[in-house]
Amino acid sequence: MPKVTRKDTAGPLKEVVVPLTQENSASQFPPLSAREQNENRIEFRRVPVPQHRMTPLKNAWMSLYQPITEQLKLDMRMNLKSKRVEIKTTSDTPEVAFLQKAADFVHAYILGFEVQDAIALLRLDDLYIEGFEIKDVKTLRGEHLSRCIGRLAGKGGKTKFTIENTTRTRIVLADTKIWILGSFQNIR
Numbered sequence: 001m002p003k004v005t006r007k008d009t010a011g012p013l014k015e016v017v018v019p020l021t022q023e024n025s026a027s028q029f030p031p032l033s034a035r036e037q038n039e040n041r042i043e044f045r046r047v048p049v050p051q052h053r054m055t056p057l058k059n060a061w062m063s064l065y066q067p068i069t070e071q072l073k074l075d076m077r078m079n080l081k082s083k084r085v086e087i088k089t090t091s092d093t094p095e096v097a098f099l100q101k102a103a104d105f106v107h108a109y110i111l112g113f114e115v116q117d118a119i120a121l122l123r124l125d126d127l128y129i130e131g132f133e134i135k136d137v138k139t140l141r142g143e144h145l146s147r148c149i150g151r152l153a154g155k156g157g158k159t160k161f162t163i164e165n166t167t168r169t170r171i172v173l174a175d176t177k178i179w180i181l182g183s184f185q186n187i188r
Contacts, residue, residue, distance in 0.1 A: 043096060045103040047085045053110050054083065063115045064106060067122055072098040076106075085110075104129070111179045112172035121181070130187050131179045149173060 049057055057064070061078070068076045073092040078085055087102045101122055108118040108129055121127050134140060140148055153160050153173055164171055169182030180187050 041089070041096075043089050043099055045087045045099055046079075046082075047087070047103055047106045047110065049078075049083050049085060049110055051083070053112075057085075057110065060109065060115055064109060067119060068102045068105070071122065072102055074098060074102050076102070108181060112174050113170055113179070113181055117170045117181060124183075126183045127181065128184070128187075129179060129181050131177055134176050134178065145176065149176070152178070 057078070065076055068074050068087065073090060073094065075088045075090055076085065085106050087099060087106070089096060089099055093099070105118050105121045108121055109115060111129065111131070121129075134145060134148055138148070151159070152163075154162070160171055160173065163169075167182065168186045169180050172179040172181075
């Protein structure tokens with residue numbers, strides 16, 4: 001590779017100041033609306049579905065499909081080969097944020113929430129899902145862990161329903177994981 005030498009004759013860089021005029025400072029175009037910004041952009045979300053949730057998903061497919069396609073104006077399909085629900089925007093989609101709402105809605109159902117509870121994610125903006133493992137709170141193994149899960153659920157689910165009603169949240173006990181759907185204040 002040839003050597004490159006710096007010319008000694010080159011002086012210091014000069015600063016060029018361009019005065020701002022009324023013409024330069026403001027754009028001459030009106031701002032784009034949300035629909036115009038997203039007109040040609042098609043975005044995807046893919047939500048993975050575990051094997052044990054495939055049958056419940058197939059059984060409740062229409063109750064999941066209708067709100068997404070009719071209210072949010074998104075396309076939704078199930079890819080059986082990769083076991084993923086694929087959601088994409090269309091030219092009729094009013095906002096791109098609806099894509100994430102739909103993905104959260106499907107994910108909530110896959111985690112184990114009822115369809116009616118998951119639909120609240122579409123309607124309300126301040127809801128979210130938080131999950132944690134029982135081992136994050138206290139290290140338990142074997143029968144102690146099973147007893148702990150049993151205490152949280154209660155006899156016939158009474159304790160779980162009481163917690164849900166007092167905190168105004170929804171709770172799913174899935175093996176050693178606990179998922180909570182609610183507003184930020186209610187989850188804390």
